[in-house]
Amino acid sequence: MQPESAMTPGLEVTVLVSVGRHPLTGRARRADQDARGVELARSLANAQVRLLHAGMRDESSEAALRGYLGMGFTELSLLEQPEGADVLPALAEALDAMSPHLVIAGERAERGEGSGLLPYLLAERLGWPLVSGLAAVESVEEGMATLLQALPRGQRRRLKVRLPVIVTVDDAAPAPRQSAYGPARRGAFETAAGPVSDDEQWAAWQVQPARQRPKRLKIVKAASARDRFKAAAAKAEGGSGQVLTDVTPTQGAEAILTLLREEDVLR
Amino acid sequence: MSDLPRRDPRQEWIARNRLHPRHAEVLLATGQGAASEWWGPGGLVRRNPHAVGFVGPNGVKRIDRSGTQQGAGGGGATTPAAERKPLVEIEAPAFMVAVVPDMAGGRLSGHDRDLLGLARQLADADPAARGAVVAVVFGPHKEANFGEAGIDRLLHLDSPEVAGYAPEARLGALIMAEESWVPRHWLLPDSKLDGGELGRRLAARLGERPATGVWQAEADAEVATGWHCTARGAAGSLDIRRPLPRLALALAECAEPVSETRHAAAELALPQPLPSTLSRIQDLGQVSVDPSGVALSEAEFILSAGNGVKDWPGFHHAAEVLGATEGASRVAVDDGFMARDRQVGATGTWVTARVYVAVGISGAIQHLQGIQTCDKVVAINMDPGCDMIKRADLAVIGDSTQILEALVTLVAQAREEKRDAA
Ligand SMILES: Cc1cc2nc3c(=O)[nH]c(=O)nc-3n(C[C@H](O)[C@H](O)[C@H](O)COP(=O)(O)OP(=O)(O)OC[C@H]3O[C@@H](n4cnc5c(N)ncnc54)[C@H](O)[C@@H]3O)c2cc1C
Numbered sequence: 308m309q310p311e312s313a314m315t316p317g318l319e320v321t322v323l324v325s326v327g328r329h330p331l332t333g334r335a336r337r338a339d340q341d342a343r344g345v346e347l348a349r350s351l352a353n354a355q356v357r358l359l360h361a362g363m364r365d366e367s368s369e370a371a372l373r374g375y376l377g378m379g380f381t382e383l384s385l386l387e388q389p390e391g392a393d394v395l396p397a398l399a400e401a402l403d404a405m406s407p408h409l410v411i412a413g414e415r416a417e418r419g420e421g422s423g424l425l426p427y428l429l430a431e432r433l434g435w436p437l438v439s440g441l442a443a444v445e446s447v448e449e450g451m452a453t454l455l456q457a458l459p460r461g462q463r464r465r466l467k468v469r470l471p472v473i474v475t476v477d478d479a480a481p482a483p484r485q486s487a488y489g490p491a492r493r494g495a496f497e498t499a500a501g502p503v504s505d506d507e508q509w510a511a512w513q514v515q516p517a518r519q520r521p522k523r524l525k526i527v528k529a530a531s532a533r534d535r536f537k538a539a540a541a542k543a544e545g546g547s548g549q550v551l552t553d554v555t556p557t558q559g560a561e562a563i564l565t566l567l568r569e570e571d572v573l574r
Numbered sequence: 575m576s577d578l579p580r581r582d583p584r585q586e587w588i589a590r591n592r593l594h595p596r597h598a599e600v601l602l603a604t605g606q607g608a609a610s611e612w613w614g615p616g617g618l619v620r621r622n623p624h625a626v627g628f629v630g631p632n633g634v635k636r637i638d639r640s641g642t643q644q645g646a647g648g649g650g651a652t653t654p655a656a657e658r659k660p661l662v663e664i665e666a667p668a669f670m671v672a673v674v675p676d677m678a679g680g681r682l683s684g685h686d687r688d689l690l691g692l693a694r695q696l697a698d699a700d701p702a703a704r705g706a707v708v709a710v711v712f713g714p715h716k717e718a719n720f721g722e723a724g725i726d727r728l729l730h731l732d733s734p735e736v737a738g739y740a741p742e743a744r745l746g747a748l749i750m751a752e753e754s755w756v757p758r759h760w761l762l763p764d765s766k767l768d769g770g771e772l773g774r775r776l777a778a779r780l781g782e783r784p785a786t787g788v789w790q791a792e793a794d795a796e797v798a799t800g801w802h803c804t805a806r807g808a809a810g811s812l813d814i815r816r817p818l819p820r821l822a823l824a825l826a827e828c829a830e831p832v833s834e835t836r837h838a839a840a841e842l843a844l845p846q847p848l849p850s851t852l853s854r855i856q857d858l859g860q861v862s863v864d865p866s867g868v869a870l871s872e873a874e875f876i877l878s879a880g881n882g883v884k885d886w887p888g889f890h891h892a893a894e895v896l897g898a899t900e901g902a903s904r905v906a907v908d909d910g911f912m913a914r915d916r917q918v919g920a921t922g923t924w925v926t927a928r929v930y931v932a933v934g935i936s937g938a939i940q941h942l943q944g945i946q947t948c949d950k951v952v953a954i955n956m957d958p959g960c961d962m963i964k965r966a967d968l969a970v971i972g973d974s975t976q977i978l979e980a981l982v983t984l985v986a987q988a989r990e991e992k993r994d995a996a
Contacts, residue, residue, distance in 0.1 A: 461868035559970035
C-alpha cells in the first residue's frame, strides 16, 4: 500500500520543546505541557513532526531533551544559546526558515521567567494567529484547522483558524506517552547556531525561590462592637435568601428555573 | 397672635416624667412619639429604655445599641450601607490606570476586585495628583456595583465584534483605548483565559515586557515607575522582585479590594467606533461536554442529593435533563446511592460551583464547608428551619421528588417550545 503522505502534501508541524523542572526534586525533565504538545502532534494524521529547542546544551538539559526523542523521534533541532539568553530571535528566525503549518508550544516554561509570553511574541513577529489553551486538534483540512480549546470548569470551545497558526497546549490535552529508552539514546541532535541576544533585564532582577504567600486575613470593618461581634460569631451567613413556603411544586420549580436561567447554567 | 410659640410648662413636665399617667398621651399630642432620649432639666441626657428596642423572636425585648435604631419606630429607615460610604469623584485625573476585568459569569469576580484594589493603590498613591481607574468591560454584564469596586470610569463595549471569543477584536479595542488615554498602568488578571491571554497579546502588540504572576506591589521611590512588584516565575517556583512595568498581569489576592469608598463609574466611550477587523479565529461556540465526566471540584453547576432524596432514578434523570454534575452528601454516599467520588464536604470534595442545588440536604457544617465558595445555593427541603435554608439564596420548601419532577417537566416544556419556534 502506498503511504498516504506520498499523495497529499503532509502537514508540517513544529513542536517547541523546553527543559522542564520537576516540581519536587527540581531536576531537569521534559516539560509537562511541551510533552503534551508532542503527544498532540503525534496524534495528528499525516503529519511531519519536528522538534525544536533553543537553549544551552549541557549534560542535564541533554538528558531532559532526550526524553522527547524517546517519544518516537530520530532527531531534534537544537539552536545553541548561552545561558540566560533571550531565545526569541533565534526561534523566530528558525521558524521563518522552516515555515511549518502548525507550531505547538506549552503555555509557560517551567524554568526562568516562565511568563508564557514567548508564543505571543512569536505570533506577533511572524504575523500568525495564535490560539491558546488547546485540548485537542479535531481536524486539519484545506488549510483550516478545527481546534478544541479548554475552558475552565471542564468546558470546551470549538474554534476554526486558518493555517499557519501557533497554538499553546493546556493541561487538559491528552497525557504524554512514556519516553522509550532506546530511541531516546539513539536520537540525534541537529545543532545550529542562531542569533544570540542577551536578556539584560532578567539579569538585573532579584530572583529567589518562591516563598509561601501570606494568607489573607479576614478583616472585619465594622463601626460598632456589635457588628464586630456579629461578624465573629456568624455561623452560616446569608439569611438574605428568599424562602418559598407553602408553594406548589410547580411554583417552586418555576422559581428555581428562573434562577438557573439568570445564572445562565442551563444549556 | 396664634403664631406666637407658647410654652406649656406643665405639658413639658409631663413629657419629661415618664412615670406620669398621662405621659404617653402628652408625648403623642406634642408629636414627639415616645421619646427615647431628651435633655432633662438639670442638663443631663435622660433615656427611656421602654421606648426603644423591639420584641425578638422569642418574645423577649431586645435593645439594639449599635446606634442604627432609635426611638420606638426604629428611627425611621436606616440608610443602606452602600449609601453611607463616601463617594469619591475624580474630575480631572492626573493619569489613568486601565483594568480589564474578566467578568466571569457577567460579574466582577473576587480576582477582578483584588485587581481593582491594586489599581486604586496605584491611582491614589499621590494625593496631590490622583489618577482615575478605567475599567474596560466587554460584552453584556450583570454587575450593578462597579462604583463600589473602585471604578472611576467605565468603558463598556458591547458590539457584536467583541462578543464571544474574539481576542483579536478585543485587542483592537484595547489598542484604541491605549491611543486615546495612554494609561500609565495596564492591569489584567493573570487568569487561565480572558485576562491572561488578552494581557499577553496586548504586551506583544505594545512591545512592553509585562510582569506576569504579580502577587505583591509596593511603592518604591527609587525605581522609575515608583513601584516594585513581586511576581511568580518558573511555574510558581520562583519569586522575582522587579520594578513594576507598565503592563502587569496579577494573581488573585494581589491587593485588598476596595471597601471603604464608592466611586463614580462614569460611562466612557471610545472616540471612534471599533474598526471592523477580519478575525482570523472563528468561534464555533461551546461544545457540549458530558457533565458527569467533569470533575466535581471544577463543575459549574451541581445538583446534589442528600438523605431527603427518595426517588433516585428521578434524581439522576433530573441531573441529566438539567445538564448538571451530580454531587451527594455523606449520608447518600454511605447509604450506597452515590459513588464515593461524588461526596461534597469536609471529607469529600470542596466544590467551586457557580450554582449549587442541594436536594434534601440538611446542611451539616461538614457539608457546608465544602460549598463555601459556591456563588448561588438553591435548597429544596421539607424542613424550613434547617441550616441549608440559612445558607441558600433561594429555598423551596416541599417534597424533593415532586419539585424535581415539576422542574424536569418545565425544562422539557421550554425546550419543546424552543424547538417548535425554531
Ligand atoms: C468527621 C465527619 C466528617 C463528615 N464529612 C462530611 C462530608 O464531607 N460531607 C457530608 O455531606 N457530610 C459529612 N459528614 C456528615 C454530616 O455531619 C451529616 O451527617 C450529613 O451531611 C447529613 O447529610 P444529609 O443532609 O443528606 O442528611 P440529613 O441530615 O438526614 O438531612 C436530610 C434532609 O432532607 C430533608 N428531607 C427529608 N425528606 C425530604 C423530602 N421528601 N423532600 C425534601 N427534603 C426532605 C430533611 O428535612 C433534612 O433536612 C461528616 C460527619 C463527620 C462526623
